[in-house]
Amino acid sequence: MASRALAVWEHRKVVGLLVRRDLKVKYQQSVLGYAWTMLEPLALTMVYFFVFGVILNANRGLPEEAMAQGGFLLFLVAGILPWNTFGAIMSEAPRAMITHSKLITTMKVPREIFPLATVGTKFVEYLLTWPVLIVFVIVLGGRPSWEGVLVWLPLAIVLQFTFGLGLTLFLSAVNVLLRDVERLVRIVTRLLFYGSAILFPAAMVLDSAEVPAWAKTAFQLNPLLGIFEMHRSVWFANFEELTPTTVALAASVIGSILMLVIGYWTFRRLEMSVLKEL
Amino acid sequence: MAHPTYGAGLTTGPVIEAKGLGVKFAVNRRRKRSLREMFIHGNKRDPNAEGDEFWPLRDVTFEIGKGECVGIVGKNGTGKSTLLKLIAGVLIPDEGEVHVHGKVAPLLELRAGFNDNLTGRENVYLVGSLHGMTEKQIDERFDEIVDFAEIKSRFVDTPVRHYSSGMKVRLGFALISQLEHPIMLVDEVLAVGDKAFKRKCYEAIDRMLANQRTMVLVSHNEKDLRRFCNRGLYIKGGGLALDTDIDAALAAYNEDTKLEIDERKKRDAAKKKRAEQAEQDGADGDGGQAA
Numbered sequence: 112m113a114s115r116a117l118a119v120w121e122h123r124k125v126v127g128l129l130v131r132r133d134l135k136v137k138y139q140q141s142v143l144g145y146a147w148t149m150l151e152p153l154a155l156t157m158v159y160f161f162v163f164g165v166i167l168n169a170n171r172g173l174p175e176e177a178m179a180q181g182g183f184l185l186f187l188v189a190g191i192l193p194w195n196t197f198g199a200i201m202s203e204a205p206r207a208m209i210t211h212s213k214l215i216t217t218m219k220v221p222r223e224i225f226p227l228a229t230v231g232t233k234f235v236e237y238l239l240t241w242p243v244l245i246v247f248v249i250v251l252g253g254r255p256s257w258e259g260v261l262v263w264l265p266l267a268i269v270l271q272f273t274f275g276l277g278l279t280l281f282l283s284a285v286n287v288l289l290r291d292v293e294r295l296v297r298i299v300t301r302l303l304f305y306g307s308a309i310l311f312p313a314a315m316v317l318d319s320a321e322v323p324a325w326a327k328t329a330f331q332l333n334p335l336l337g338i339f340e341m342h343r344s345v346w347f348a349n350f351e352e353l354t355p356t357t358v359a360l361a362a363s364v365i366g367s368i369l370m371l372v373i374g375y376w377t378f379r380r381l382e383m384s385v386l387k388e389l
Numbered sequence: 390m391a392h393p394t395y396g397a398g399l400t401t402g403p404v405i406e407a408k409g410l411g412v413k414f415a416v417n418r419r420r421k422r423s424l425r426e427m428f429i430h431g432n433k434r435d436p437n438a439e440g441d442e443f444w445p446l447r448d449v450t451f452e453i454g455k456g457e458c459v460g461i462v463g464k465n466g467t468g469k470s471t472l473l474k475l476i477a478g479v480l481i482p483d484e485g486e487v488h489v490h491g492k493v494a495p496l497l498e499l500r501a502g503f504n505d506n507l508t509g510r511e512n513v514y515l516v517g518s519l520h521g522m523t524e525k526q527i528d529e530r531f532d533e534i535v536d537f538a539e540i541k542s543r544f545v546d547t548p549v550r551h552y553s554s555g556m557k558v559r560l561g562f563a564l565i566s567q568l569e570h571p572i573m574l575v576d577e578v579l580a581v582g583d584k585a586f587k588r589k590c591y592e593a594i595d596r597m598l599a600n601q602r603t604m605v606l607v608s609h610n611e612k613d614l615r616r617f618c619n620r621g622l623y624i625k626g627g628g629l630a631l632d633t634d635i636d637a638a639l640a641a642y643n644e645d646t647k648l649e650i651d652e653r654k655k656r657d658a659a660k661k662k663r664a665e666q667a668e669q670d671g672a673d674g675d676g677g678q679a680a
Contacts, residue, residue: 128518136506217501218519219478219493383481387414 118221125220129211129228134235148236149243152195156187163187163310172312174350181253181346186353188247189343190309193271196237197335200275201300203229205293207283212389222382223375226279234272248346259345263354267341274334274367277374284381287388307335313359314352331358334366402490403452404572404603405476409485411447412471445471447484449629451622455571458604460618460635462642467624469607473497473574476605491603492521492570499561505550509540512549513564520568530567537589538563559586566593573597573604591616611639 138144160183163169170183177186207229208215208222215222247253286292308316313336317327330336337359347353355363446468453459461469474480475487477495495501502516513534517527535545538559540552549557575594594617598604608614614621614635621638623631631641 125519128515132504132507132515135511136504139506213498213501214519216474216479217477217495217497219495383483386480387412 115221115223119223119227122220122224126224126228126231129224130231130235133228133232145239149240152191152240153243156184156191159191159310160184160187169311169315172315172318172352174352177347177350177353179252181248181251185247185251185253185346186312186343187310188244189346190339192240192244193237193267193342194304194307194309194339196233196240197271197275198300198304199236200230200233200279201282201296201303203233204275204279204282205286205296207279208287208385208389209283215386216389222386223280223378226276226283226378229283230272230276230279233275237268253346255345256348259348263341263344263348267338267345270334270341270363270367271338274338274370277367277370277372280374280378281370284378284385287385288381303333303335306330306333307339309339312353313340313355317356318352328358331356332362332366334363334370337363338367402454404455404457404490405451405453405605406488407449407451407476407485408487410449410472410475410482410487411484412445412468412475412480413483414443414445415441444627446475446624446627449485449624451629451632453603453605453620455603456598456601457620458598458606458618459620459622460614460638461605461607461622461624462609462614462638463624464646468627469624470497470576472624473576473605473607477574489572491572492568493572493574494520494565494568494570496562496565496573496575498576499558499565501561503549503557503561506548508546508548509535509552509560510545513560516561517564517567520565520570522568534560534563534567537566537593539586555583555586562590562593566590566597571602573602575604575606575608577608614639 137148164183164187170186173183173186204226207226211225215225248255282292282296313330316322316330322330337355340353340355340359341363344354445466449472461472463469471480474497475482476489477493477497478487478489479495502519503512504515507515510531513531514524514527518524535542538556540556540560544552544556549560552560573594594604598617604617606614606617618635621631621633621635622629623633623638623641625631625645631638
């Protein structure tokens with residue numbers, strides 16, 4: 112295990128090369144590469160703002176005072192941009208090994224570097240969403256807090272990419288043997304989008320009298336719920352109802368680590384069969 | 390990770406050691422069951438699955454010393470390429486083990502790693518770096534690579550998707566033959582390219598071999614094998630049948646092939662005879678109806 116991690120570390124240059132190649136291919140295909148990748152989440156944000164904020168009044172879950180620091184629009188943007196990255200990880204994870212089959216069957220490298228490169232690319236793309244987010248923060252008058260920037264932000268990023276890496280290791284290996292996993296993942300991504308409370312404050316569900324207690328617990332056990340609440344807490348740290356509950360926080364930390372362990376274990380377990388199948 | 394050992398220090402020991410190597414593939418496997426199998430039984434053999442197993446290679450043991458050039462011969466589907474993959478470390482054996490001392494230059498799939506959307510130049514840098522060349526090394530050899538691959542300079546900065554398949558393979562060979570890894574694995578790649586390019590490939594390989602490098606070559610071309618190899622491994626039915634000089638291995642292979650062809654001829658003749666017999670019987674029996 113430790114020697115394996117060392118081998119991956121020794122091949123970090125290869126990971127870097129793969130990441131750079133993916134970014135190059137993606138942003139070179141169209142002149143407006145960067146603009147296009149940002150346009151989609153922004154267009155969606157506007158739709159969601161209109162449908163959920165204006166028509167369905169999902170912003171009623173937001174405290175009054177939060178309106179002054181960016182309000183529902185900043186709340187949406189701060190959740191949708193990282194979600195967009197996560198959704199991209201989910202959709203590319205099943206193909207992380209298959210797309211590199213030719214390299215994998217000719218080059219002797221620790222196989223983990225291919226899922227790692229996929230997640231690495233997404234991490235860089237996540238960093239590239241920050242300029243847009245900052246524009247929103249400035250225009251809407253968002254106020255970052257020390258607690259948010261020093262605690263919630265690093266925690267959210269580390270957990271999101273830990274979870275994402277575990278998931279990619281798991282899905283990339285399983286999908287080689289069972290190619291229908293890819294289709295399943297697409298549906299699950301949709302469900303998780305609503306299950307992770309991207310479009311409304313989680314407190315709306317937790318405070319609702321109509322939702323049974325077991326459902327509330329199940330809702331908080333989704334590790335992604337806490338992660339995306341943290342992403343937004345960066346801008347709304349002083350509001351109790353917008354920070355993750357203890358259960359959600361514990362679920363995010365334990366869930367992310369567990370996902371990485373399960374993903375890595377599955378990956379190593381299936382490695383021999385995957386190599387034969389590619 | 391095995392550290393590459395160039396030059397002296399290891400001149401005495403074998404460069405490639407294979408001990409009781411075996412690989413198992415599942416045949417006619419229902420995927421669902423197999424996945425459950427893997428999770429529940431792990432790598433242990435499932436007693437019920439015995440009949441569904443197929444060993445393309447089993448119990449293969451050999452050693453290859455430094456500077457040797459070994460040709461692997463055998464029929465299609467006897468596990469020659471599988472053996473190369475095991476040596477390259479891109480397939481994990483189910484049985485036995487293989488030790489390789491030194492870095493391996495895999496001339497297995499020459500287009501591997503090329504991205505269609507990147508230009509020829511970008512691909513050379515990408516794949517070269519993936520195989521461990523430094524940027525400086527590639528800078529120094531770039532012109533040589535492009536020249537060897539016979540890519541016209543106006544195509545160097547064109548995306549590879551506009552290249553012909555020959556151009557891609559030539560570029561791949563030109564690049565990988567620049568690697569200074571002490572071990573080369575070659576799988577049928579000499580079959581590509583036109584006559585002039587082939588000759589250049591031969592010269593490049595001769596040059597590499599003169600440099601005390603080890604090569605394992607899989608080919609069906611006897612001329613290639615005789616030209617480069619001093620030793621031959623004859624793989625038959627998933628096992629190592631012979632480990633001698635290349636001429637003896639080829640002779641044994643040809644002998645077996647001849648036997649097989651004779652066998653088939655005999656079978657065909659018998660079949661034909663039977664068919665004729667049946668026809669005759671039929672003609673005799675219901676000749677009246679046919680008319």
